[in-house]
Amino acid sequence: MSWKLDSDRPIYTQLIEILKIEIVSGKLPPGSKFKSVRDLAMEAGVNPNTMQRAFAELEDLELLRTERTSGRFVTEDAELIGKTRDAIASAQFDLFAEKMEQLGFSKRELVDFVNKKVEVESDG
Amino acid sequence: MAEILSLDHLTKVYKGSDKPALDDITLTIGKGRIVGLLGPNGSGKTTLIKLINGLLTPTAGEIRVGGFAIGPESKAIVSYLPDRFCLPGDTSVKELIGFYRDFYSDFDTERAYGMLESLQIDPLSRIKTFSKGMKEKIQLILVMSRRAQLYVLDEPIAGVDPAARDYIIRTIIGNYQPDASVLLSTHLITDVENILDDVIFIKEGKVILSSPVEELRIAQGKSLDAYFREVFSC
Structure with a gap:
């Protein structure tokens, strides 16, 4: 740990x-x-x-x-563990989205950016 | 009784000095707490610790340990680590353990040997053959092997390397009894702040703050170290 x-x-x-x-x-x-x-x-x-x-x-x-x-x-309790995981992930996402917004990304651009990143990473 | 230590209007003025080293201190320490006594050099930390251990007598006011006035009854339940190394160099570790066992009925010989073994210390070696850092660890092991009600540690992490500091902190956490308390003085706040329940700031012989640490962090939104720098900025 x-x-x-x-x-x-x-x-x-x-x-x-x-x-x-x-x-x-x-x-x-x-x-x-x-x-x-x-x-x-x-x-x-x-x-x-x-x-x-x-x-x-x-x-x-x-x-x-x-x-x-x-x-x-x-x-x-798998459901409880799943819910807790979602809550942590949502909080992390909000932080990320906020930072991207500060950089001037629109929601659309943010999605495109993430898709591109994920593709690059799975290709490499 | 919920407190292990209580100080009531405690004042100490050294002979030949017109300024009190401790000035009218009133406070209590609860059972089962780890308390940091923090203050810059010369603020009165060691004076307070020596008073609790009966090495100095107060000019005014009163100290109670577990309800007892300072004397054999209080010393029987307080385990004290002085701010300097004070074990005789020509004795072996084994002999020292014998002394501690004879002096203190609450000394846990098995625990002491267990800790020495984990550091691969040969009990037959004489104290003077060890490095400075190792000597300090041995002294701490002896102090923490007592099943005392109050551990008073004067600068337990001063002048040791980071690995030794981690060892010392873990030894303190791992060995005090759950209902016992630890009072430790230091000016190295960053190193100890995560293990403290409560903090006492002293400055020029006066208590300027006494508070649970987490509450302070919530209220101030900053680390104890940052807050200390603010309070004591010169």
Whole structure:
């Protein structure tokens, strides 16, 4: 897992973003076991309370579930994982579209640009 | 009781000085928190830490650790890392572990050996044979191997390379008890800000800010380091 954290923003929201991407990309597969708060905090170099807070939010979102004796697991709800992935992708797209608009691209030009890029990449 | 440390109108004036090193400090530290004591050089960080450890006596005011006044009861629950290396060079690591085990009933010998092993340190080697960085790690291992209620670490990452700094930070995170607290002083804010729950800024012996770090980031929209530069700009 890559723990690039930016100290300008709250750490726990960044931890949530990173863990969500791990889940929706399948790097942490559905139903797989999560590391402990302390182990993951050590890996990320963050405070265990902060990691706990990120876990709690992922539990609220039901992306994580806790089993009292055996630990935490990634959800097996494929629909929820898909929806989460779409939401992250939409946010990324909006950022991209906004930047392109700043560069003077119309929606049409943006679509053409993307199509051209994708073709070039799949040819190469 | 939810706090491990409470300072009540704590003041320290060194003999021969007319300016207090610490000036009327009142604050508490909760259980299970990692707290950064941040301030420029000469702001009173080490003075405060020495007072908590009973190495100095207050001019006025009171300190309580776990409800105890400073004395044998408080020292039994505080594990202290001084700001300079202070282990005898002619003793072996094994002998040192023996000293710590004898002095502190909360010392976890197995944990200490486990950490030494992961650094491939031979317990029979004498302290003076190690590099400066390694000596600092050994001292930290001894301090973090106690199952204390309050760890007081004076500049634990000063003067070490980035890899050693990561090791030290991970050792701190990995070894304090979940209900214990850590008070660590530093002026290298960037290196520690991601592990802090709370921050205390001190300047010229006065507390000028005491706050949870994430709240500060949300309120200020900037890193602790950037905020520190703003507050202490000269």
